[in-house]
Amino acid sequence: MMSIKEIAKLAGVSPSTVSRVVNNKKWVKPQLRESILALVRETGYVANNAARSMVLKRTFTIGIVIPDTFNMFQRQLFSIIEHDLEVYGYRTLFFFIKWEPESEFNCLRKLKAENVDGIIMLHELNHPDVYAYLTQASLPVVLCTFGREELGFHSVHVDEEAAARTATEYLIQLGHRRIALISGTHFSFASQRAAGYRMALESAGIPYDEARVISAVAYNPEEGRRSMWELLERGGEFSALFAITDELAIGALRTLYEAGLNAPQDISIIGVDDIDIAGFVAPGLSTVRQPIQAMGKKTAEIMSQLIAGEDCGAHSHVFAHQLVIRESCDTF
Amino acid sequence: MMSIKEIAKLAGVSPSTVSRVVNNKKWVKPQLRESILALVRETGYVANNAARSMVLKRTFTIGIVIPDTFNMFQRQLFSIIEHDLEVYGYRTLFFFIKWEPESEFNCLRKLKAENVDGIIMLHELNHPDVYAYLTQASLPVVLCTFGREELGFHSVHVDEEAAARTATEYLIQLGHRRIALISGTHFSFASQRAAGYRMALESAGIPYDEARVISAVAYNPEEGRRSMWELLERGGEFSALFAITDELAIGALRTLYEAGLNAPQDISIIGVDDIDIAGFVAPGLSTVRQPIQAMGKKTAEIMSQLIAGEDCGAHSHVFAHQLVIRESCDTF
DNA sequence: GTGAAAGCGCTAACAC
DNA sequence: GTGTTAGCGCTTTCAC
Numbered sequence: 001m002m003s004i005k006e007i008a009k010l011a012g013v014s015p016s017t018v019s020r021v022v023n024n025k026k027w028v029k030p031q032l033r034e035s036i037l038a039l040v041r042e043t044g045y046v047a048n049n050a051a052r053s054m055v056l057k058r059t060f061t062i063g064i065v066i067p068d069t070f071n072m073f074q075r076q077l078f079s080i081i082e083h084d085l086e087v088y089g090y091r092t093l094f095f096f097i098k099w100e101p102e103s104e105f106n107c108l109r110k111l112k113a114e115n116v117d118g119i120i121m122l123h124e125l126n127h128p129d130v131y132a133y134l135t136q137a138s139l140p141v142v143l144c145t146f147g148r149e150e151l152g153f154h155s156v157h158v159d160e161e162a163a164a165r166t167a168t169e170y171l172i173q174l175g176h177r178r179i180a181l182i183s184g185t186h187f188s189f190a191s192q193r194a195a196g197y198r199m200a201l202e203s204a205g206i207p208y209d210e211a212r213v214i215s216a217v218a219y220n221p222e223e224g225r226r227s228m229w230e231l232l233e234r235g236g237e238f239s240a241l242f243a244i245t246d247e248l249a250i251g252a253l254r255t256l257y258e259a260g261l262n263a264p265q266d267i268s269i270i271g272v273d274d275i276d277i278a279g280f281v282a283p284g285l286s287t288v289r290q291p292i293q294a295m296g297k298k299t300a301e302i303m304s305q306l307i308a309g310e311d312c313g314a315h316s317h318v319f320a321h322q323l324v325i326r327e328s329c330d331t332f
Numbered sequence: 333m334m335s336i337k338e339i340a341k342l343a344g345v346s347p348s349t350v351s352r353v354v355n356n357k358k359w360v361k362p363q364l365r366e367s368i369l370a371l372v373r374e375t376g377y378v379a380n381n382a383a384r385s386m387v388l389k390r391t392f393t394i395g396i397v398i399p400d401t402f403n404m405f406q407r408q409l410f411s412i413i414e415h416d417l418e419v420y421g422y423r424t425l426f427f428f429i430k431w432e433p434e435s436e437f438n439c440l441r442k443l444k445a446e447n448v449d450g451i452i453m454l455h456e457l458n459h460p461d462v463y464a465y466l467t468q469a470s471l472p473v474v475l476c477t478f479g480r481e482e483l484g485f486h487s488v489h490v491d492e493e494a495a496a497r498t499a500t501e502y503l504i505q506l507g508h509r510r511i512a513l514i515s516g517t518h519f520s521f522a523s524q525r526a527a528g529y530r531m532a533l534e535s536a537g538i539p540y541d542e543a544r545v546i547s548a549v550a551y552n553p554e555e556g557r558r559s560m561w562e563l564l565e566r567g568g569e570f571s572a573l574f575a576i577t578d579e580l581a582i583g584a585l586r587t588l589y590e591a592g593l594n595a596p597q598d599i600s601i602i603g604v605d606d607i608d609i610a611g612f613v614a615p616g617l618s619t620v621r622q623p624i625q626a627m628g629k630k631t632a633e634i635m636s637q638l639i640a641g642e643d644c645g646a647h648s649h650v651f652a653h654q655l656v657i658r659e660s661c662d663t664f
Numbered sequence: 665g666t667g668a669a670a671g672c673g674c675t676a677a678c679a680c
Numbered sequence: 681g682t683g684t685t686a687g688c689g690c691t692t693t694c695a696c
Binding site for chain 4: 013020026027028029051053055056057
């Protein structure tokens with residue numbers, strides 16, 4: 001690999017001068033600058049990041065903590081964030097969290113080893129050491145799609161409870177009263193969305209019936225499929241289903257197909273997130289949209305401001321959700 | 333951030349000794365080793381990667397080149413690769429390629445700056461400078477899901493042409509003779525799969541009819557949907573469709589739904605890849621599976637062998653595809 | 665067994 | 681304007 005010294009030798013100048021040129025600093029005679037630039041182009045020289053970040057004490061790298069099984073929603077989100085971060089001049093480094101308990105600890109190790117300039121979490125970490133480290137290192141942190149007010153981190157998210165209430169109320173408005181729920185236990189959004197469901201029921205004077213709710217152990221289509229089958233096999237009657245994520249809802253839709261049932265004629269189904277594929281299944285999935293694009297952009301923006309030491313105002317940035325009506329729900 | 337010097341000072345030893353301990357080298361008195369280890373645990377010290385890789389001249393990082401719009405197939409693939417690479421002791425760094433022409437050049441810059449130990453390409457790059465650099469730097473390279481025999485790189489892929497032929501022949505076997513095709517122009521797999529379609533037709537003595545083929549500009553559901561609408565609007569008759577990717581096929585399935593048509597009753601549809609979601613749409617998508625798991629594992633394995641300087645045998649590792657019959661195709 | 669010293673590639677004071 | 685020097689955090693000879 002070409003190094004700055006070699007370029008310097010070729011140009012007959014000192015490394016400092018080359019450094020000044022490639023970093024666009026002043027105090028280099030225009031003519032010299034040009035000739036060095038030409039040399040750089042010719043040789044294809046690019047400065048070594050490791051060496052650079054060591055002296056600068058900045059890596060220009062933002063760590064993104066994300067589950068290794070990241071779903072389509074998170075996938076869209078991080079693409080947006082990655083893109084914007086690049087525009088701001090930052091690289092992204094992914095830290096994939098697995099379901100094993102040591103994974104979080106492992107992530108912390110890597111975080112320390114990498115010396116990132118900031119961290120964006122698309123995944124809730126529970127190990128207190130992680131948050132302790134982040135705080136103590138006073139590393140810029142932005143939580144995306146969940147909040148942690150107590151910890152004082154910036155966060156970008158929707159009001160999960162309200163979003164779930166919107167979905168459930170839509171079903172109620174359509175005339176449904178026996179509404180099943182596919183919920184889950186992992187991550188705070190699950191209990192928040194489940195709470196929104198209960199509140200909607202309560203407001204409408206509909207009793208909450210445990211026989212119609214099931215807790216999924218993951219948020220993918222296969223779990224949705226499995227859960228819906230279980231719900232069906234319980235024999236309890238329901239005319240509509242609220243699944244706390246679109247992927248779960250898509251799996252439930254699949255179960256209906258397998259069972260020879262139709263949505264929305266037999267059972268109405270609604271999800272949350274509005275992932276890309278939601279509009280392509282048949283019937284198109286009605287859902288509550290999280291403004292992925294806007295949330296991703298905001299996350300990147302806050303991060304860049306935080307690093308620049310600018311004030312970002314409120315710590316909690318709550319985005320409005322939006323009901324998206326497609327074809328999977330009908331009046332009862 | 334804690335540094336090796338501080339640990340050394342706390343332990344009352346020199347940095348070299350601490351280094352020996354954390355790197356599990358010999359020549360440290362067991363007792364001393366224990367006390368230093370305890371200190372490391374206590375302080376949560378983790379060696380700085382940048383500094384480490386600078387002196388080692390290895391980064392233990394594998395670059396993964398992937399389109400920023402990576403589809404579900406590629407997403408599954410890289411999760412597997414990332415996981416295995418971690419087991420082998422390597423980190424992964426993603427290089428997202430955008431559709432802009434400068435993106436490839438930009439990627440090359442980053443590649444140079446990062447000093448990765450190896451590169452896995454999940455995306456074909458066309459800029460000759462890239463391959464020139466890879467060769468000249470004699471960096472281990474593994475191409476995944478496409479080949480480049482001429483360039484002498486290792487590659488892991490299926491026989492794209494044969495896979496497409498399998499899909500098309502299945503349709504023919506079912507009695508279809510008017511088979512539409514949604515193909516594309518980007519990346520070599522597209523023309524290879526299109527060629528497989530033509531060969532299957534030819535073998536069956538079915539004339540190739542341009543009126544029934546369309547070229548998509550991307551390989552996502554939206555493009556599949558759009559393409560299928562165009563095919564339908566052309567008015568040409570066909571009883572089956574071969575879409576060169578599952579995402580395209582899923583979009584086409586959606587078009588049928590929108591048009592009030594049914595698969596497989598009105599039109600049979602088959603794709604290629606067998607992405608996760610293929611089994612969850614309604615009807616379940618029949619497709620030709622690429623053994624994602626095996627291919628990902630092999631890719632990581634070859635990479636680790638290449639770095640270790642081991643011989644990996646053949647340069648081209650071709651995996652067998654497999655017809656997956658679900659519900660989207662029926663006899664004509 | 666352990667420490668001192670050199671050096672990886674780079675940037676930033678500071679000298680000239 | 682340009683070069684010299686020191687040093688970022690680490691590992692690795694080479695002394696001792």
